[in-house]
Amino acid sequence: MKPIAHVFAAEGPIAGRLSRYERRDGQVRLAQAVEDVMDGGGVLLGEAGTGTGKTLAYLAPALRSGLRVVVSTGTKNLQEQIFFRDLAFLKEALGAEVRCACLKGQENYLCLTRLHSFLHSPKCLAFPSKEVARLEQWAQITTTGDRMELPGLSDDAPIWREVASTKETRIGQKCPNYENCFITKARRDAAVADLVVVNHHLYFADIATRRRGGAVLPGHDVVIFDEAHLIEDIATEFFSTRVSSARVARVIEDSLAAVGAARFAEDPQEENRKKAAASLNTLCANLFDRFRGDQPGRRDLGEVPIDDNAQRAFFRLDSALESFELSLRAREGRDEGVDHCAARIADIRTDLADVLDHRDPANVYWVETKPRSVVLGASPIDISAYFHDEVLTVRDSVVLCSATLSTGGDFRFLKSRLGIDFDVEELVVEAPFDYRRQSRVYLPAAMPDPRSDGFLDAARTEIDRLVHLTGGGALILCTSYRNMHAIHEALTASWPGPVLRQGEAPKSSLISEFRNERDGVLVATAAFWQGVDIPGDDLRLVIIDKLPFAAPGDPVTAARIDHMTRAGGNAFRDYQVPRAALMLKQGFGRLIRTTHDRGIVAILDARLRTKGYGASFLKTLPPAEVTVDFEQLKQWWEEP
Numbered sequence: 076m077k078p079i080a081h082v083f084a085a086e087g088p089i090a091g092r093l094s095r096y097e098r099r100d101g102q103v104r105l106a107q108a109v110e111d112v113m114d115g116g117g118v119l120l121g122e123a124g125t126g127t128g129k130t131l132a133y134l135a136p137a138l139r140s141g142l143r144v145v146v147s148t149g150t151k152n153l154q155e156q157i158f159f160r161d162l163a164f165l166k167e168a169l170g171a172e173v174r175c176a177c178l179k180g181q182e183n184y185l186c187l188t189r190l191h192s193f194l195h196s197p198k199c200l201a202f203p204s205k206e207v208a209r210l211e212q213w214a215q216i217t218t219t220g221d222r223m224e225l226p227g228l229s230d231d232a233p234i235w236r237e238v239a240s241t242k243e244t245r246i247g248q249k250c251p252n253y254e255n256c257f258i259t260k261a262r263r264d265a266a267v268a269d270l271v272v273v274n275h276h277l278y279f280a281d282i283a284t285r286r287r288g289g290a291v292l293p294g295h296d297v298v299i300f301d302e303a304h305l306i307e308d309i310a311t312e313f314f315s316t317r318v319s320s321a322r323v324a325r326v327i328e329d330s331l332a333a334v335g336a337a338r339f340a341e342d343p344q345e346e347n348r349k350k351a352a353a354s355l356n357t358l359c360a361n362l363f364d365r366f367r368g369d370q371p372g373r374r375d376l377g378e379v380p381i382d383d384n385a386q387r388a389f390f391r392l393d394s395a396l397e398s399f400e401l402s403l404r405a406r407e408g409r410d411e412g413v414d415h416c417a418a419r420i421a422d423i424r425t426d427l428a429d430v431l432d433h434r435d436p437a438n439v440y441w442v443e444t445k446p447r448s449v450v451l452g453a454s455p456i457d458i459s460a461y462f463h464d465e466v467l468t469v470r471d472s473v474v475l476c477s478a479t480l481s482t483g484g485d486f487r488f489l490k491s492r493l494g495i496d497f498d499v500e501e502l503v504v505e506a507p508f509d510y511r512r513q514s515r516v517y518l519p520a521a522m523p524d525p526r527s528d529g530f531l532d533a534a535r536t537e538i539d540r541l542v543h544l545t546g547g548g549a550l551i552l553c554t555s556y557r558n559m560h561a562i563h564e565a566l567t568a569s570w571p572g573p574v575l576r577q578g579e580a581p582k583s584s585l586i587s588e589f590r591n592e593r594d595g596v597l598v599a600t601a602a603f604w605q606g607v608d609i610p611g612d613d614l615r616l617v618i619i620d621k622l623p624f625a626a627p628g629d630p631v632t633a634a635r636i637d638h639m640t641r642a643g644g645n646a647f648r649d650y651q652v653p654r655a656a657l658m659l660k661q662g663f664g665r666l667i668r669t670t671h672d673r674g675i676v677a678i679l680d681a682r683l684r685t686k687g688y689g690a691s692f693l694k695t696l697p698p699a700e701v702t703v704d705f706e707q708l709k710q711w712w713e714e715p
């Protein structure tokens with residue numbers, strides 16, 4: 076086989092398929108490092124800046140390796156882009172005869188059994204008939220059942236919630252539709268593929284399933300994590316336990332529907348079941364309402380006393396759930412739907428006991444108040460041991476890559492968070508941009524401390540003059556909803572161009588609207604700090620209101636800080652600062668996407684200049700020139 080460098084050479088197979096191709100040294104180095112770690116085993120940490128072509132750099136060795144590879148990425152959008160664009164292109168360019176599959180979480184697929192029940196239920200009448208007809212027509216022609224194919228379906232479309240497969244409602248092998256089921260097909264395709272593209276949510280769902288003796292993904296030798304900086308947060312979510320009042324209400328509703336549909340001839344438990352069902356909703360409200368907060372959001376459960384009354388409410392609910400479950404089990408083996416509901420109730424009882432009764436010091440316990448439900452949960456404070464034992468030491472080769480993995484070339488933060496306590500390969504590949512020529516970092520000299528009362532007024536003034544300087548084309552990344560709303564309101568009054576705000580429309584629509592308006596401004600929070608790709612002149616200015624420290628009020632963050640402090644560490648230096656620095660680097664990364672882009676990143680947080688740790692943040696950013704003087708900035712911007 077020719078060396079991997081040939082794939083990327085000026086006369087290589089990729090170049091032959093592109094009209095304008097430039098060989099990138101960093102891309103070749105990354106591809107070589109990935110191939111080496113696949114050949115010899117081990118772990119590679121590869122930071123590759125925007126524009127290095129990292130996707131092709133890891134896909135090429137994966138296609139040539141002859142090994143079974145899983146590529147896992149942060150979001151479904153990126154997963155689709157990798158599978159349908161990059162992988163399809165590279166397979167053809169290399170003439171690779173490799174079986175590939177794309178597998179998503181089950182909630183992305185249509186459940187035929189739920190669709191059938193929905194179409195025959197009174198609930199269906201509550202939806203616009205056009206919407207129902209569109210769904211029904213699509214269900215007849217789709218070969219994948221993947222919601223991505225259904226045009227115009229918003230991310231949170233209520234109709235999809237009625238017909239999607241879910242962990243709770245998927246019956247499995249005994250389902251009458253099992254053979255035609257879209258998930259069954261997708262998993263079978265993945266089972267025989269050599270390269271499977273998934274997202275991190277599915278990857279960790281697989282690990283959680285393996286703990287219970289099952290599996291979602293096929294066995295594999297190599298795993299490549301793209302967007303690896305997201306692993307800790309997503310893994311924490313999957314290793315958490317949560318029970319909501321809505322989950323309890325749903326299982327009661329589904330159980331009654333399943334018993335009704337089963338039409339048992341004689342049913343000795345019918346009376347018991349009816350009684351238990353009648354009181355369950357009240358007992359559920361009795362327990363969960365005790366934990367409901369005044370405001371939506373998460374609180375540490377340690378702050379909420381679990382007194383005798385709460386204990387009694389828990390025991391009463393548990394005992395009612397037990398009798399309900401037993402009444403369903405009285406018909407065990409007669410109907411799959413009923414048996415499945417009984418198993419769901421057993422899971423709820425275990426989870427509820429785990430959160431309220433069996434406290435584990437390795438977890439943080441929390442309660443989340445939502446508009447229509449209360450969630451009780453437990454999350455691991457530290458996932459490093461799980462990642463070490465269930466990924467790093469299980470797979471022959473593990474590649475972790477992203478544009479933001481290190482702070483100034485130092486990978487210690489990532490390694491400590493993911494349990495990488497042994498020698499690994501490390502590589503930093505700089506972006507192929509001339510940041511000194513293409514960009515400026517502006518730290519306004521007159522900004523007050525972001526925690527002071529005068530901050531928002533001063534921020535509004537700075538934002539106003541910056542947006543006027545660039546004529547819009549501005550993305551304003553805020554660290555709170557409060558700031559987002561205040562800044563949006565001020566700009567709506569002072570800026571004549573369109574001022575868009577996160578939440579007004581789905582993210583993708585806002586981005587395309589922004590790109591269509593040369594003088595547009597888009598104000599957003601955390602969801603837009605990453606995954607926004609606006610190359611060219613449409614985006615000329617990125618403004619960041621504050622350093623993106625994780626909210627210390629979040630119970631998981633607070634528990635991690637506390638845990639590190641108790642162990643004698645410096646949580647601020649070793650956890651809060653590097654985490655925020657990587658997030659800041661993500662925010663900066665929105666600006667320069669190609670060698671032709673030119674623009675300004677303004678960071679309004681004075682702590683970058685006044686605090687000792689400010690230097691750590693600046694060291695993490697790409698090597699752009701920094702200025703604190705608006706006139707100097709203006710001069711640079713207006714240069715021809």
Ligand code: SF4
Nearest residue numbers: 186187245246250256
């Ligand atoms: S196997 Fe599960 S997802 Fe598939 S049709 Fe049956 S219930 Fe739905």
